Amino acid sequence: xxxxxxxxxxxxxxxxxxxxxxxxxxxxxxxxxxxxxxxxxxxxxxxxxxxxxxxxxxxxxxxxxxxxxxxxxxxxxxxxxxxxxxxxxxxxxxxxxxxxxxxxxxxxxxxxxxxxxxxxxxxxxxxxxxxxxxxxxxxxxxxxxxxxxxxxxxxxxxxxxxxxxxxxxxxxxxxxxxxxxxxxxxxxxxxxxxxxxxxxxxxxxxx
Numbered sequence: 001x002x003x004x005x006x007x008x009x010x011x012x013x014x015x016x017x018x019x020x021x022x023x024x025x026x027x028x029x030x031x032x033x034x035x036x037x038x039x040x041x042x043x044x045x046x047x048x049x050x051x052x053x054x055x056x057x058x059x060x061x062x063x064x065x066x067x068x069x070x071x072x073x074x075x076x077x078x079x080x081x082x083x084x085x086x087x088x089x090x091x092x093x094x095x096x097x098x099x100x101x102x103x104x105x106x107x108x109x110x111x112x113x114x115x116x117x118x119x120x121x122x123x124x125x126x127x128x129x130x131x132x133x134x135x136x137x138x139x140x141x142x143x144x145x146x147x148x149x150x151x152x153x154x155x156x157x158x159x160x161x162x163x164x165x166x167x168x169x170x171x172x173x174x175x176x177x178x179x180x181x182x183x184x185x186x187x188x189x190x191x192x193x194x195x196x197x198x199x200x201x202x203x204x205x206x207x
Contacts, residue, residue: 002057006039006049008032016060022053084128087176103128103177105169107193108185109162111136112151116185119206123183130177132158132169140189162190166199 001007001016007023009015010032017025024035039046084101104127108116123129133156141147158172166182173179184192184205196203 001053002061004050004054006046006053008036008039016056017053018056022049022056082176087174099180101127102180103130104181104183105130105132105173105179106183106185107132107166107169109134109136109187109189110156111141111146111153111187113146113149114185114187115206116187119185128177130158130173130179131156132160132164132172134160134162134164134190136189163193165195166193167195169193170199 001022007017007025009017009023009025011025011027015025017023019025024032026032039049104123106116106120106123106129108114108120108131110131110133111117120129120131135153135155158169160168160172170179179201182199182201182203184203186205186207192205
């Protein structure tokens with residue numbers, strides 16, 4: 001239709017084809033075959049219906065309307081994603097106990113053998129989790145006789161040194177992502193942030 005040609009199609013309730021105006025539409029195959037033959041024999045009629053088909057596309061599926069609908073769909077998807085992942089778009093705080101999906105800033109030394117690794121996986125099922133901390137070093141892996149495991153060590157969302165200040169982690173969070181809870185998990189490496197008492201957000205630790 002967009003190329004200025006009439007369309008011949010079987011019935012579809014969402015079809016923009018108007019029978020006899022910009023094409024032919026029916027569930028009767030014999031009828032459609034006769035219409036094909038008719039248009040092949042009458043190029044002028046085919047051309048006139050093609051003009052109407054092009055008008056239909058311009059009216060119902062114009063570029064401006066297409067861009068507008070896609071822009072709205074993309075914008076809605078982005079907003080839904082941001083809200084689902086814990087980004088506050090209007091800045092209005094929710095009470096901790098009223099927020100079903102909480103933002104958790106989880107701080108531990110990355111290594112897949114630790115309890116923290118499994119706790120992170122469990123928390124991510126129902127909450128938004130951003131991890132911060134260092135990665136276990138090859139030297140520690142050797143000293144703890146963990147070399148045989150050969151598990152891949154992955155960096156945290158916010159890489160930082162062992163016992164880095166909490167203020168540093170907070171400054172590197174995504175814009176609009178405010179933690180509802182700071183969760184420190186002891187891994188035998190390092191200690192809690194030195195400025196922990198300087199921040200009023202709820203805190204928890206696992207020893």
